[in-house]
Amino acid sequence: MSDKIKIILAEDELALAQIIKESLETRNFQVMHCKDGEEASVEFLKNKPAILVLDVMMPKKDGFTLAKEIRKIDKKIPIIFLTAKSQTQDVVDGFNFGGNDYLKKPFSMEELIVRIHALLGRISNDNKEENLSIGSYTFNLTKQILSHSETVISLTHREASLLYLLIENRNEILDRSIVLKKIWGDDDFFNGRSMDVFITKLRKKLSLDTNIQIINIRNQGYKLID
Incomplete structure:
Protein backbone atom coordinates (compact mmCIF):
# COMPACT_ATOMS: atom_id res chain seq x y z
CA MET A 1 0.00 0.00 0.00
CA GLY A 121 3.89 14.99 -13.01
CA ARG A 122 6.93 17.20 -13.02
CA ILE A 123 8.70 18.79 -15.98
CA SER A 124 11.86 16.79 -16.51
CA ASN A 125 14.84 18.50 -14.95
CA ASP A 126 17.42 16.76 -17.13
CA ASN A 127 20.07 19.23 -18.26
CA LYS A 128 18.16 22.16 -16.77
CA GLU A 129 19.60 24.75 -14.46
CA GLU A 130 18.47 24.61 -10.84
CA ASN A 131 18.02 28.39 -10.77
CA LEU A 132 16.85 30.54 -13.67
CA SER A 133 17.02 34.33 -13.84
CA ILE A 134 14.07 36.44 -14.89
CA GLY A 135 14.65 40.16 -14.55
CA SER A 136 15.63 40.78 -10.95
CA TYR A 137 14.01 37.49 -9.85
CA THR A 138 15.52 34.04 -9.39
CA PHE A 139 13.26 31.11 -10.24
CA ASN A 140 13.81 27.63 -8.81
CA LEU A 141 11.76 25.11 -10.76
CA THR A 142 12.40 22.18 -8.43
CA LYS A 143 11.43 24.07 -5.29
CA GLN A 144 8.72 26.01 -7.16
CA ILE A 145 9.72 29.38 -5.73
CA LEU A 146 10.45 32.88 -7.00
CA SER A 147 12.99 34.97 -5.09
CA HIS A 148 13.28 38.74 -5.27
CA SER A 149 15.76 40.35 -2.86
CA GLU A 150 14.57 39.03 0.52
CA THR A 151 11.09 38.15 -0.75
CA VAL A 152 10.34 34.48 -1.44
CA ILE A 153 7.15 33.63 -3.34
CA SER A 154 5.75 30.09 -3.47
CA LEU A 155 4.30 28.82 -6.74
CA THR A 156 1.91 26.00 -7.43
CA HIS A 157 3.08 23.19 -9.69
CA ARG A 158 1.08 24.55 -12.61
CA GLU A 159 2.32 28.12 -12.07
CA ALA A 160 5.91 26.86 -11.99
CA SER A 161 5.41 24.76 -15.13
CA LEU A 162 3.88 27.68 -17.02
CA LEU A 163 6.57 30.11 -15.89
CA TYR A 164 9.29 27.67 -16.92
CA LEU A 165 7.90 27.47 -20.45
CA LEU A 166 7.64 31.26 -20.64
CA ILE A 167 11.27 31.65 -19.51
CA GLU A 168 12.51 29.01 -21.93
CA ASN A 169 10.78 30.89 -24.74
CA ARG A 170 11.40 34.44 -23.52
CA ASN A 171 11.08 37.17 -26.16
CA GLU A 172 9.31 34.66 -28.40
CA ILE A 173 5.63 33.82 -28.75
CA LEU A 174 4.69 30.82 -26.64
CA ASP A 175 1.94 29.08 -28.59
CA ARG A 176 -1.26 28.90 -26.54
CA SER A 177 -2.41 25.54 -27.89
CA ILE A 178 0.93 23.85 -27.23
CA VAL A 179 1.02 25.07 -23.62
CA LEU A 180 -2.55 23.97 -22.96
CA LYS A 181 -1.91 20.48 -24.32
CA LYS A 182 1.41 20.14 -22.48
CA ILE A 183 0.32 21.40 -19.06
CA TRP A 184 -3.49 21.05 -19.06
CA GLY A 185 -3.77 18.06 -21.37
CA ASP A 186 -6.34 19.69 -23.70
CA ASP A 187 -6.75 23.06 -25.42
CA ASP A 188 -10.51 23.41 -24.90
CA PHE A 189 -12.28 26.63 -23.84
CA PHE A 190 -12.29 25.94 -20.10
CA ASN A 191 -8.61 25.09 -19.99
CA GLY A 192 -7.97 28.26 -21.96
CA ARG A 193 -9.79 30.28 -19.30
CA SER A 194 -7.71 28.48 -16.68
CA MET A 195 -4.49 29.45 -18.43
CA ASP A 196 -5.59 33.10 -18.57
CA VAL A 197 -6.17 33.04 -14.80
CA PHE A 198 -2.71 31.57 -14.20
CA ILE A 199 -1.09 34.17 -16.45
CA THR A 200 -2.76 36.88 -14.36
CA LYS A 201 -1.43 35.26 -11.19
CA LEU A 202 2.11 35.14 -12.59
CA ARG A 203 1.95 38.81 -13.61
CA LYS A 204 1.09 39.74 -10.02
CA LYS A 205 3.89 37.61 -8.61
CA LEU A 206 6.38 39.19 -11.02
CA SER A 207 5.18 42.75 -10.39
CA LEU A 208 8.15 43.65 -8.15
CA ASP A 209 10.17 44.11 -11.37
CA THR A 210 8.33 46.56 -13.62
CA ASN A 211 10.52 45.62 -16.61
CA ILE A 212 9.00 42.15 -16.74
CA GLN A 213 5.98 41.82 -19.01
CA ILE A 214 3.86 38.88 -20.09
CA ILE A 215 2.20 40.12 -23.26
CA ASN A 216 -0.94 38.60 -24.70
CA ILE A 217 -0.51 38.01 -28.44
CA ARG A 218 -4.09 37.80 -29.68
CA ASN A 219 -5.12 34.39 -31.08
CA GLN A 220 -1.54 33.11 -30.73
CA GLY A 221 -0.27 32.98 -27.18
CA TYR A 222 1.95 34.85 -24.75
CA LYS A 223 5.37 36.44 -24.83
CA LEU A 224 7.59 36.98 -21.79
CA ILE A 225 9.79 40.09 -21.94
CA ASP A 226 12.31 40.92 -19.21
Whole structure:
Protein backbone atom coordinates (compact mmCIF):
# COMPACT_ATOMS: atom_id res chain seq x y z
CA MET A 1 0.00 0.00 0.00
CA SER A 2 2.88 2.35 0.76
CA ASP A 3 3.84 2.71 -2.92
CA LYS A 4 0.36 3.78 -3.92
CA ILE A 5 -0.47 7.43 -4.60
CA LYS A 6 -2.83 8.79 -1.95
CA ILE A 7 -5.79 10.75 -3.23
CA ILE A 8 -8.75 12.30 -1.42
CA LEU A 9 -11.99 12.08 -3.38
CA ALA A 10 -14.74 14.29 -1.94
CA GLU A 11 -17.98 13.45 -3.76
CA ASP A 12 -21.50 13.16 -2.31
CA GLU A 13 -22.93 11.29 -5.31
CA LEU A 14 -22.15 7.83 -4.00
CA ALA A 15 -22.64 5.96 -7.28
CA LEU A 16 -20.25 8.28 -9.11
CA ALA A 17 -17.80 8.19 -6.21
CA GLN A 18 -17.73 4.39 -6.31
CA ILE A 19 -16.99 4.37 -10.05
CA ILE A 20 -14.18 6.90 -9.65
CA LYS A 21 -12.75 5.08 -6.63
CA GLU A 22 -12.71 1.67 -8.33
CA SER A 23 -11.20 3.09 -11.52
CA LEU A 24 -8.41 4.91 -9.68
CA GLU A 25 -7.64 1.93 -7.46
CA THR A 26 -6.87 -0.17 -10.54
CA ARG A 27 -4.25 2.45 -11.47
CA ASN A 28 -2.10 2.45 -8.36
CA PHE A 29 -4.04 5.02 -6.33
CA GLN A 30 -5.08 4.69 -2.71
CA VAL A 31 -8.44 6.48 -2.67
CA MET A 32 -9.86 7.98 0.50
CA HIS A 33 -13.49 8.74 -0.30
CA CYS A 34 -15.29 11.42 1.69
CA LYS A 35 -19.00 12.10 1.30
CA ASP A 36 -18.90 15.77 2.28
CA GLY A 37 -16.51 18.71 2.68
CA GLU A 38 -16.14 18.46 6.44
CA GLU A 39 -15.17 14.79 6.26
CA ALA A 40 -12.63 15.61 3.53
CA SER A 41 -11.14 18.39 5.68
CA VAL A 42 -10.57 15.96 8.56
CA GLU A 43 -9.15 13.32 6.20
CA PHE A 44 -6.75 15.85 4.68
CA LEU A 45 -5.26 16.72 8.08
CA LYS A 46 -5.06 13.07 9.13
CA ASN A 47 -3.66 11.50 5.96
CA LYS A 48 -1.67 13.87 3.77
CA PRO A 49 -2.64 13.00 0.17
CA ALA A 50 -0.72 13.69 -3.02
CA ILE A 51 -3.77 15.25 -4.69
CA LEU A 52 -7.40 16.14 -3.99
CA VAL A 53 -10.42 15.68 -6.27
CA LEU A 54 -13.27 17.80 -4.89
CA ASP A 55 -16.89 18.05 -5.95
CA VAL A 56 -17.98 21.70 -5.81
CA MET A 57 -21.53 21.23 -4.52
CA MET A 58 -21.30 19.15 -1.34
CA PRO A 59 -23.20 19.14 1.97
CA LYS A 60 -21.72 20.72 5.12
CA LYS A 61 -18.85 22.36 3.24
CA ASP A 62 -18.61 23.02 -0.50
CA GLY A 63 -15.51 22.32 -2.57
CA PHE A 64 -14.55 25.98 -3.05
CA THR A 65 -14.63 26.65 0.70
CA LEU A 66 -12.66 23.50 1.42
CA ALA A 67 -10.02 24.39 -1.18
CA LYS A 68 -9.66 27.89 0.26
CA GLU A 69 -9.07 26.42 3.73
CA ILE A 70 -6.58 23.86 2.42
CA ARG A 71 -4.62 26.56 0.60
CA LYS A 72 -3.95 28.24 3.95
CA ILE A 73 -2.17 25.06 5.03
CA ASP A 74 -0.68 23.80 1.77
CA LYS A 75 -0.22 26.11 -1.20
CA LYS A 76 1.15 23.47 -3.57
CA ILE A 77 -0.98 20.33 -3.32
CA PRO A 78 -2.88 19.82 -6.60
CA ILE A 79 -6.66 20.27 -6.45
CA ILE A 80 -9.11 19.24 -9.17
CA PHE A 81 -12.73 20.40 -9.01
CA LEU A 82 -15.57 18.21 -10.27
CA THR A 83 -18.76 20.09 -11.05
CA ALA A 84 -21.90 20.32 -13.12
CA LYS A 85 -21.41 24.08 -13.27
CA SER A 86 -20.17 25.34 -16.62
CA GLN A 87 -20.41 29.12 -16.53
CA THR A 88 -17.19 31.01 -17.21
CA GLN A 89 -17.34 32.77 -13.84
CA ASP A 90 -17.61 29.42 -12.06
CA VAL A 91 -14.39 28.33 -13.75
CA VAL A 92 -12.63 31.55 -12.76
CA ASP A 93 -13.93 31.26 -9.18
CA GLY A 94 -12.60 27.72 -8.97
CA PHE A 95 -9.08 28.79 -9.82
CA ASN A 96 -9.27 31.84 -7.58
CA PHE A 97 -10.18 29.58 -4.67
CA GLY A 98 -7.00 27.58 -5.24
CA GLY A 99 -7.94 24.92 -7.77
CA ASN A 100 -5.46 23.68 -10.35
CA ASP A 101 -7.95 22.09 -12.73
CA TYR A 102 -11.67 21.97 -13.38
CA LEU A 103 -13.56 19.00 -14.82
CA LYS A 104 -17.18 19.30 -15.92
CA LYS A 105 -19.67 16.49 -15.33
CA PRO A 106 -20.22 14.21 -17.09
CA PHE A 107 -16.61 13.27 -17.83
CA SER A 108 -14.74 10.16 -18.84
CA MET A 109 -12.55 8.37 -16.32
CA GLU A 110 -9.66 8.47 -18.78
CA GLU A 111 -9.88 12.26 -18.90
CA LEU A 112 -9.81 12.49 -15.09
CA ILE A 113 -6.85 10.14 -14.89
CA VAL A 114 -4.91 12.07 -17.54
CA ARG A 115 -5.47 15.31 -15.65
CA ILE A 116 -4.46 13.76 -12.34
CA HIS A 117 -1.22 12.47 -13.83
CA ALA A 118 -0.59 15.84 -15.51
CA LEU A 119 -0.82 17.61 -12.15
CA LEU A 120 1.24 15.01 -10.32
CA GLY A 121 3.89 14.99 -13.01
CA ARG A 122 6.93 17.20 -13.02
CA ILE A 123 8.70 18.79 -15.98
CA SER A 124 11.86 16.79 -16.51
CA ASN A 125 14.84 18.50 -14.95
CA ASP A 126 17.42 16.76 -17.13
CA ASN A 127 20.07 19.23 -18.26
CA LYS A 128 18.16 22.16 -16.77
CA GLU A 129 19.60 24.75 -14.46
CA GLU A 130 18.47 24.61 -10.84
CA ASN A 131 18.02 28.39 -10.77
CA LEU A 132 16.85 30.54 -13.67
CA SER A 133 17.02 34.33 -13.84
CA ILE A 134 14.07 36.44 -14.89
CA GLY A 135 14.65 40.16 -14.55
CA SER A 136 15.63 40.78 -10.95
CA TYR A 137 14.01 37.49 -9.85
CA THR A 138 15.52 34.04 -9.39
CA PHE A 139 13.26 31.11 -10.24
CA ASN A 140 13.81 27.63 -8.81
CA LEU A 141 11.76 25.11 -10.76
CA THR A 142 12.40 22.18 -8.43
CA LYS A 143 11.43 24.07 -5.29
CA GLN A 144 8.72 26.01 -7.16
CA ILE A 145 9.72 29.38 -5.73
CA LEU A 146 10.45 32.88 -7.00
CA SER A 147 12.99 34.97 -5.09
CA HIS A 148 13.28 38.74 -5.27
CA SER A 149 15.76 40.35 -2.86
CA GLU A 150 14.57 39.03 0.52
CA THR A 151 11.09 38.15 -0.75
CA VAL A 152 10.34 34.48 -1.44
CA ILE A 153 7.15 33.63 -3.34
CA SER A 154 5.75 30.09 -3.47
CA LEU A 155 4.30 28.82 -6.74
CA THR A 156 1.91 26.00 -7.43
CA HIS A 157 3.08 23.19 -9.69
CA ARG A 158 1.08 24.55 -12.61
CA GLU A 159 2.32 28.12 -12.07
CA ALA A 160 5.91 26.86 -11.99
CA SER A 161 5.41 24.76 -15.13
CA LEU A 162 3.88 27.68 -17.02
CA LEU A 163 6.57 30.11 -15.89
CA TYR A 164 9.29 27.67 -16.92
CA LEU A 165 7.90 27.47 -20.45
CA LEU A 166 7.64 31.26 -20.64
CA ILE A 167 11.27 31.65 -19.51
CA GLU A 168 12.51 29.01 -21.93
CA ASN A 169 10.78 30.89 -24.74
CA ARG A 170 11.40 34.44 -23.52
CA ASN A 171 11.08 37.17 -26.16
CA GLU A 172 9.31 34.66 -28.40
CA ILE A 173 5.63 33.82 -28.75
CA LEU A 174 4.69 30.82 -26.64
CA ASP A 175 1.94 29.08 -28.59
CA ARG A 176 -1.26 28.90 -26.54
CA SER A 177 -2.41 25.54 -27.89
CA ILE A 178 0.93 23.85 -27.23
CA VAL A 179 1.02 25.07 -23.62
CA LEU A 180 -2.55 23.97 -22.96
CA LYS A 181 -1.91 20.48 -24.32
CA LYS A 182 1.41 20.14 -22.48
CA ILE A 183 0.32 21.40 -19.06
CA TRP A 184 -3.49 21.05 -19.06
CA GLY A 185 -3.77 18.06 -21.37
CA ASP A 186 -6.34 19.69 -23.70
CA ASP A 187 -6.75 23.06 -25.42
CA ASP A 188 -10.51 23.41 -24.90
CA PHE A 189 -12.28 26.63 -23.84
CA PHE A 190 -12.29 25.94 -20.10
CA ASN A 191 -8.61 25.09 -19.99
CA GLY A 192 -7.97 28.26 -21.96
CA ARG A 193 -9.79 30.28 -19.30
CA SER A 194 -7.71 28.48 -16.68
CA MET A 195 -4.49 29.45 -18.43
CA ASP A 196 -5.59 33.10 -18.57
CA VAL A 197 -6.17 33.04 -14.80
CA PHE A 198 -2.71 31.57 -14.20
CA ILE A 199 -1.09 34.17 -16.45
CA THR A 200 -2.76 36.88 -14.36
CA LYS A 201 -1.43 35.26 -11.19
CA LEU A 202 2.11 35.14 -12.59
CA ARG A 203 1.95 38.81 -13.61
CA LYS A 204 1.09 39.74 -10.02
CA LYS A 205 3.89 37.61 -8.61
CA LEU A 206 6.38 39.19 -11.02
CA SER A 207 5.18 42.75 -10.39
CA LEU A 208 8.15 43.65 -8.15
CA ASP A 209 10.17 44.11 -11.37
CA THR A 210 8.33 46.56 -13.62
CA ASN A 211 10.52 45.62 -16.61
CA ILE A 212 9.00 42.15 -16.74
CA GLN A 213 5.98 41.82 -19.01
CA ILE A 214 3.86 38.88 -20.09
CA ILE A 215 2.20 40.12 -23.26
CA ASN A 216 -0.94 38.60 -24.70
CA ILE A 217 -0.51 38.01 -28.44
CA ARG A 218 -4.09 37.80 -29.68
CA ASN A 219 -5.12 34.39 -31.08
CA GLN A 220 -1.54 33.11 -30.73
CA GLY A 221 -0.27 32.98 -27.18
CA TYR A 222 1.95 34.85 -24.75
CA LYS A 223 5.37 36.44 -24.83
CA LEU A 224 7.59 36.98 -21.79
CA ILE A 225 9.79 40.09 -21.94
CA ASP A 226 12.31 40.92 -19.21
